[in-house]
Amino acid sequence: MTANFAPVEAFDLVIFGGTGDLAYRKLLPALLRRHADGQIPAGSRIVGVAREALDDAGYRKQLQAALADVADAKTLEAFLQQVGYRSLDARKDAGWDAFAEMIGEQPEHVRVFYLSTSPELFVDICGRLGHYRLNEGKARVVLEKPIGRNLASANQINDAVGQVFDESQTFRIDHYLGKETVQNLLALRFGNALFEPLWNNGHIDHVQITVAETVGVGHRAGYYDHAGALRDMVQNHMLQLLCMVAMEPPSSLAPDAVRDEKLKVLNSLTPVDDSNAAQLTVRGQYRAGNADGQHVPGYLDELKDGKSNTETFVALKAGIANWRWAGVPFYLRTGKRLPNRVSEIVVAFKPVPHSIFDSSAGTLAQNRLVLRLQPDEGVKLWLTIKHPGPGGLRLRHVPLDMSFAEAFGVQQPDAYERLLLDVVRGNPTLFMRRDEVEAAWRWADPILAAWAASGEPPRPYTAGTWGPSASVALIERDGRTWNEDSE
Ligand code: NAP
DSSP states (O other), rough: OOOOOOOOEEEEEEETTSHHHHIIIIIIIHHHHHTTTOOSTOOEEEEEHHHHHHHHOOOOOOHHHTTTTTTTTHHHHHHHTTTTEEEOOOOSOHHHHHHHHHHHHHHHEEEEEEEEEEEEGGGHHHHHHHTTTTTTTSSSEEOOOOSSSSSHHHHHHHHHHHTOOGGGGGGEOGGGGSSHHHHHHHHHHHOOOOTTGGTTTTTTTEEEEEOSSSOOOOOGGGEEEEEEHHHIIIIIIIIIHHHHSSSSSOOOOOOHHHHHHHHHHHHBOOOTTTTTHHHEEEEEEEEEEEEETEEEEGGGGGGGSSSOOOEEEEEEEBBBBSTTEEEOOOOOOOEEOOOOOOEEEEEEEOOOOOOOSSSEEEEEEOEEEEEEEEEOOEEEEEEEEEEESSSSOEEEEEEEEEOOOHHHHOOOOOOHHHHHHHHTTTTOOOOOOHHHHHHHHHHHHHHHHHHHOOOOOOOEEESSSSOOHHHHHHHHHOOOOOGGGGO
């Protein structure tokens, strides 16, 4: 099946942090793949910016090695012709005059400034872009997470960026929203008559969202120890997924129609604070163990001073106080050094009200809609059918498998491919609006405060296990279990 590519106009895309991990692992490979598919118009320029003293040729040489596996040599060579480099320090004046002049050479181009640096630099970078009036014309800025470490610091960043870029020019990226499965959730929910009548507390028993990683913190320990799992994963990615499951049908896919509905969900989250955090949340921290096929050190061993109360695992039970979702728990869990790398949403439906089958037929299982974001993006709907053939009426629970790669024979684009081109198109539907970020922090801040006030350290768990046993207890107390397929 051939893919359709919507054309975009010529653009200049500047990656601040162009030599960083994210740029090399995600942004530049995504751009190269779009180039390979002919989606980057001639004349477009991609410019890496960092302090390292490199020139265009030096940067291209580094990229040639880093991107060798992404495309064939000829395609890579052609792509690199569109790539340049400027050595700049976000905090120093040197070089900015020449940089501004170079960007100004193509005033008709869409200009994208992708801030793939530590958020502490966002204010300096935006200030300088404003000083050189590079925020004018068709200019857009992309902000990587984390946007702050609480509501107050998020506001500081958003205020400073907002002095230079209008909200309509500001793209706060959450790459989970660019994933094929998340798009498909929209198609399933709002493109079928089948699901929406059941999509409420009358028919849905609970929802689970799991984002499990096998890796530890590794070289990102410095950043991570300052953040922890709640800030790194729950406040942004997992709440955004929760919103996509729980939002009311928007009137269209217009950016504000979707974002207004997500905001209402965030504002309806039931508070978790000192009064209930001990019952509704579990924090964990990994210890040495066997994970990722090897013996790995514990979290504290990876830190310089070997001391920390930062959580590398969190499980929590969230609630949404509105008519559709009252009484339906949303169980969220995420962690590092877990047994499998898996991100998925499980929508578990209520059991049938009465079984007509006798015990020889076997037990009736709940219908579950499982949306897998990674690996193997796809959707499975678990149904009960009769075991085929003779032997009486025996029930079987089978998945109706809608795995995209197999079903459509199309290679899945990486989320960054879609999102980067959405920025060029000026389409912010899949990006977070400022008020969403604020609402998410307003919910997360009291959890962080409750943990800090309790003075309790996170519960230890062995690397390669599914977190502390209290996480299992959190859901089993309610007579439910974490989805076994992911485990
Ligand atoms: P990184 O590997 O540490 O890269 C940081 C980049 O910023 C480097 O290119 C660095 O180059 C540049 N830089 C640092 N100080 C600078 C300055 N004063 N002026 C100009 N450039 C400067 O970080 P990363 O992992 O790529 O992450 C970048 C951002 O994306 C962070 O906000 C991170 O939280 C976010 N993020 C990363 C990932 C990921 O998987 N890596 C995932 C999600 C979000 P020089 O030192 O040469 O200047």
